[in-house]
Amino acid sequence: MARAQAANTDTATRTLDVAERLVQTRGFNGFSYADIAAELGVTKASLHYHFASKTELGRALIERYAERFRERLGQIDAGGAAPPAKLAAYADIYASVLRDRRMCLCGMLAAEYETLPEPIREAILRFFDESETWLADVLEQGEADGSLRLQGSARDEGRAIVSGLEGALLVARPYADVDRFETAAASLLKRLAAA
Amino acid sequence: MARAQAANTDTATRTLDVAERLVQTRGFNGFSYADIAAELGVTKASLHYHFASKTELGRALIERYAERFRERLGQIDAGGAAPPAKLAAYADIYASVLRDRRMCLCGMLAAEYETLPEPIREAILRFFDESETWLADVLEQGEADGSLRLQGSARDEGRAIVSGLEGALLVARPYADVDRFETAAASLLKRLAAA
């Protein structure tokens, strides 16, 4: 993991890549070490060398996913767009997940929440909390500069956006219908546009 | 199943009751025949007598769930309330699911969609289709009588409501926070209220 490895091709990273896709498409209870091993052409024992337990693998998965999500939020902030455009860019993160025919990693894990070990549970809640905090900030900016009009508190509107987008992903995926998602997302954001 | 059984206490019915709760809380891949058998105090073999395969059990589960959902929609219609009140009653079906600390059965299965056998997949899509059709009707009534104001088509607004409520359930459940759901649901419906 350290040193000058070929960054994206070491076994640990490739394991995370495959496991991430499997969780996002099949759920944490819908794949096994054997699935990953077969796809990478290694044995299950090798995987256990890098991630001692499935719980540890899951924790690492969320951590990397949240970190990348955080980076994308930082890029949106750095772009300096107006609040409505920031919200659209936020929704487009979700759209890109669906175009990959995946569910949001943490949305999927939220469904399985009751079956998951404690370290994973905590990480899921932190992920949603971060999104909600970032959205609340954007919504407050928009209210301040007059580009957005909120009906409830920034916190509550932020929560409605997160859950609205997660639900749009959840339902659109069985239909394999990106338009279905786009329409729901647009309707979600439209109501915040200033009159 | 037929005859004059004590309606709600025969093994088939009790199996459906327990399995339904397990799917709604843990997912289809998160429980086993052994879990149900232990809770009912019978053996796994007995369960297989009533539901030969887990797939058959799942199909029966959705069928009963959809039928009961259909009945509740019928009751709302029979109540003769105005469209905005009908929407609130619809959202309250979801709230009652969350109060039971459950996810919508079909929302849970939507997450696991890719891992599910074909008969179950079909039943999930039919469930969402029915809700969307019913909602589109209510929304059109509301637009006609002036009690609701739609921004998009009735079909699209209906879809946004279904996915918005499913997402609100999905995210609120890990937080075990009914208020979180209520707030998101209210915000979802408020924007349809006539000016």
Added chain:
DNA sequence: GTCTATAGGCAGATAGAC
């Protein structure tokens, strides 16, 4: 309709050689 017994497979995980 429920039971005992069991088949056959896959799960997550570990020991120890290389």
Added chain:
DNA sequence: GTCTATCTGCCTATAGAC
């Protein structure tokens, strides 16, 4: 860091007695 081999336990499902 990857392998072979193996453990233990659970999974869905079936056969056949009662």
